[in-house]
Amino acid sequence: MCDWELAKIQEQLNSNTTTKVFFTDLNGRLKNVTVNPENIESILRNGVGIDGSSIAGMATVDDSDRILKPVVDSFRLVDFGDKKVGFFIGQIFNQDGSRSDVDPRLALERAVARAANDFQIKLTMGPEHEFFLLRGDEFGGEIHTDKLDYFDSSPSDVGEVVRQEIVDVLGRCGVKYEKTHHEVTSSQHEINLEPGDPLTVADRTVLFVFVTKEVAARHQLHATFMAKPFTGFNRNAFHIHVSISDLNGVNLCYDKNNEYHLSETLMHFIGGIVKHAREASIVLASTINSYKAYLLDKEAPVVRGWGLRNRSSMIRLPLAAGPEATRLELRCPDATGNVYLQFAIVIFMGLAGIEGKEDPGPPDVGSNYRRELLPKVFDRRYLPRDFFPALMEAEDSAFMEESLGSQLFSNYMRIKTREWESFRTTITDLEHRTYLLI
Numbered sequence: 001m002c003d004w005e006l007a008k009i010q011e012q013l014n015s016n017t018t019t020k021v022f023f024t025d026l027n028g029r030l031k032n033v034t035v036n037p038e039n040i041e042s043i044l045r046n047g048v049g050i051d052g053s054s055i056a057g058m059a060t061v062d063d064s065d066r067i068l069k070p071v072v073d074s075f076r077l078v079d080f081g082d083k084k085v086g087f088f089i090g091q092i093f094n095q096d097g098s099r100s101d102v103d104p105r106l107a108l109e110r111a112v113a114r115a116a117n118d119f120q121i122k123l124t125m126g127p128e129h130e131f132f133l134l135r136g137d138e139f140g141g142e143i144h145t146d147k148l149d150y151f152d153s154s155p156s157d158v159g160e161v162v163r164q165e166i167v168d169v170l171g172r173c174g175v176k177y178e179k180t181h182h183e184v185t186s187s188q189h190e191i192n193l194e195p196g197d198p199l200t201v202a203d204r205t206v207l208f209v210f211v212t213k214e215v216a217a218r219h220q221l222h223a224t225f226m227a228k229p230f231t232g233f234n235r236n237a238f239h240i241h242v243s244i245s246d247l248n249g250v251n252l253c254y255d256k257n258n259e260y261h262l263s264e265t266l267m268h269f270i271g272g273i274v275k276h277a278r279e280a281s282i283v284l285a286s287t288i289n290s291y292k293a294y295l296l297d298k299e300a301p302v303v304r305g306w307g308l309r310n311r312s313s314m315i316r317l318p319l320a321a322g323p324e325a326t327r328l329e330l331r332c333p334d335a336t337g338n339v340y341l342q343f344a345i346v347i348f349m350g351l352a353g354i355e356g357k358e359d360p361g362p363p364d365v366g367s368n369y370r371r372e373l374l375p376k377v378f379d380r381r382y383l384p385r386d387f388f389p390a391l392m393e394a395e396d397s398a399f400m401e402e403s404l405g406s407q408l409f410s411n412y413m414r415i416k417t418r419e420w421e422s423f424r425t426t427i428t429d430l431e432h433r434t435y436l437l438i
Helices: 003-012 037-046 104-119 158-172 198-218 264-284 289-293 339-356 387-395 398-404 406-424 429-435
Strands: 018-024 030-035 048-051 065-070 076-079 084-093 121-134 177-182 188-193 222-224 240-246 306-308 315-317 328-330
Touching: 003 037, 018 037, 018 065, 018 104, 018 198, 030 037, 030 048, 030 198, 037 065, 076 158, 076 198, 084 104, 084 198, 104 121, 104 198, 104 339, 104 398, 121 158, 121 198, 121 339, 158 177, 158 188, 158 198, 188 198, 198 222, 198 339, 240 264, 240 339, 264 315, 264 328, 264 339, 264 387, 264 398, 264 406, 289 387, 339 398, 387 406, 398 406
Parallel strands: 018 084, 306 315
Antiparallel strands: 018 030, 048 065, 065 084, 076 084, 121 188, 121 222, 121 240, 177 188, 240 328, 315 328
16 A cells, blocks of 8 residues: 555545445345544554454354455545545455455456456456335335336436436446436336446445445435345346456457457357356355246346347347447346356356357347247256256356355355255245145
8 A cells, every 4th residue: 555545545534434344245245344534544554353253154153353454446435415435345354364265355356367367358347237216125015116117207206316316426436327217117227337347346336235225215215136026027137248358458359250240259258158157146146036037028038048139148249339349248147146256257157168168159049038948947058947956056066166266165155055945944925825725
C-alpha cells in the first residue's frame, strides 16, 4: 500500500462515515464488519480478527481465528445522501499470515492468474443483475409491488424510482451502468453495469447487492435475489457475459475466416463449459430453489449446448456491435450462488476447454423448449434437473476439486450436502395437501 493511497482513503473517511469491510461465506451470503475509520491505517496493514467458525465453510471451532484484511483497490465511498459508507472488500488470512485456502475470492484470483500466466489471456466479464422488489421478506397478502411486464412502465411504478436511485448511488462512487428496466415478471427488475475484469466485477457485485438492499429498504421494500420466488413465473437469473482478449486487450473471440466468425479459442472455451456444465452446476445454480427454474418456456436453459442469438441455449452468442464486442453469454447461473466461485469455475471450465481443444458441437437450432425434448429423469445431455443429481455430479468430479482446491471444495460440498439433507427430511405443505388424506 502506497502512502498516497492511504492518504486518499483517509481524506474521504471521517468519524461520521460508517466504514465496512465485506466478504462472502461459501454460500455467497454477504458478511461485513464495521471498523473505526480512525484506525484505518492499522486495519489496512494488519486486518481485523474474525471468528471463522461462525462463517459457513470457513473454519472449525477449535481453529477459528482468521484475519480479514481490506483490499485497498476495492475502496468506494458510497453516498446514500443522508449517510456515507466506506466500502471495502476483504481477503481472509490464517493466523500465521498465509492466505486462507477457503477464501472464495482466492479461487477467482487463482483463475485469473492461470488465464494470464498459462494462456496469456485475460477475461472481461459482465453479469446481468435481476432481482425482485417486494413489500416484505415474508410471503402472504399482497407482496407484489406492481403488475407490470417486460420493459413496462407506469407513473406509479416505485420500482423505476428504486432502480434510478440504485444507479445514482453507484454512479456517485464511480460505478457506471448500461441500462435498467422492468423484467418479465411482476415486481422483477434488471440492472446492467459496465463489464470489467473478473475480480473488479465480482467485488462490484457484492457492492451492488449491498446498495440494492439498502436503497430498497429506504423505500420500505425488500429486494431479493432468490432464484425463483413464484411458482409458474420466471426466475431471477444471473447471466454472465464473457469475452476473451490477449494481454494487450485485443479481442480473441472474433475470426473473420472461421464459421460464424467465431475464433477457435472462443469455441474451445465454449466447449469446456459445455463439457463440465453438469459437474459445475452446484456452483452456478447453488440452491435447492435454483432447480425449480429449470423447466420449459421460462427462459432458464435446460440443454447443455450453445446457440447463435438463441435465448433457449445454455450459452448464447449475442449479436455484437462489432468484432471487438464478440462474446459469449452463459445463461444457467443465478444470483443465489457465490459470485467469486461462479466466475472462477466459468474461467476454469473455459481454460480446460482451450487446453483440451474441446469441441462444443453444432449450435442449437430452434427452441430448446420443445416438448419432445423433455428429458428422462437422468440424461447427461441436459443440465441437472434437481439439486441432488447436481450434488452427485460434483461429488464425483476431479475437475471441480482440482479447480477450486481440495479444502474449499470439501467444505463447499459439506455445506451443500447438509442443505440437501435439511430439505430432504423436512415435511412441506405440498406433502400435507397431497398425502394427508391417504
